Amino acid sequence: MVYFYIIIFLLHIMESISGFGSTTIGIPILSLFVGTEPALLLVSTAGHVLCAVVFLTQYKKTVLRELFIILAVIMPFLPIGYLLYAQLRGHEAMLRLIMGLIVTFVSAREIWRRQIKKEEGDPPRWLVYSSLGLGAVAQGMLSMGGALINVYALTRIKDKSAFRATMVSVWLITNTISMLFRLFVLKAYTREIWYAVLYSVPLVIVAFIIGNRLHHKISDKRFVNLVYSIQLVSGLISIASAIFLFR
DSSP states (O other): OHHHHHHHHHHHHHHHHHSOOHHHHHHHHHHHHHOHHHHHHHHHHHHHHHHHHHHHHHGGGOOHHHHHHHHHHHHHHHHHHHHHHHHHGGGHHHHHHHHHHHHHHHHHHHHIIIIISOOOSOOOHHHHHHHHHHHHHHHHHHSOOHHHHHHHHHHHOOSHHHHHHHHHHHHHHHHHHHHHHHHHTSOOOOHHHHHHHHHHHHHHHHHHHHHHHHHTTSOHHHHHHHHHHHHHHHHHHHHHHHHHHHO
């Protein structure tokens, strides 16, 4: 479990800065040590604690209109994600590979457009809305839809603190529903999982304190580039971990 605590501490500093990322990066990495389902349960549940901390301290900055729009899109897709996960639990490598390829394509495209072509506008509408729909399904399946849902949110919320507060609210609500599904329907949680998450709480709080300070040192423009860079890394890690599982 030492790998879990190291991953949780480092990635929760990053999530405290950006408002996402601990699950999309943490699950593929930790799954190499403990397996996919335990990794999903450990990282998503510990991430839930961080989301609660960020929400309680930053909720006044939440953009309610965008929060409700995102939730209105995600909620109908969550049951689809749950059903797909229940049916395809044995094909995790393929699911992760597909997810990684999509996230890598979207993130690399935006980094190239912003950094190389120096375009400052938003992505095309077809990419924005398709990413939101695919991200909703991925959130229900693997709690890893943040990298895609963010594509929509970044076009609507330009202030970094408002973006973080709004997206953390999204994860808090959707992850609560997902946790209940895994707890009462899949009966996936074990005593060891709960103990590991409980012991990680002090690390989560320290990670938030560090990450929150770093968050306020980043400009809004650099923040957008940071978000897409994190997403690119998460996509590449997802692809690499999928290839490892295929071996």
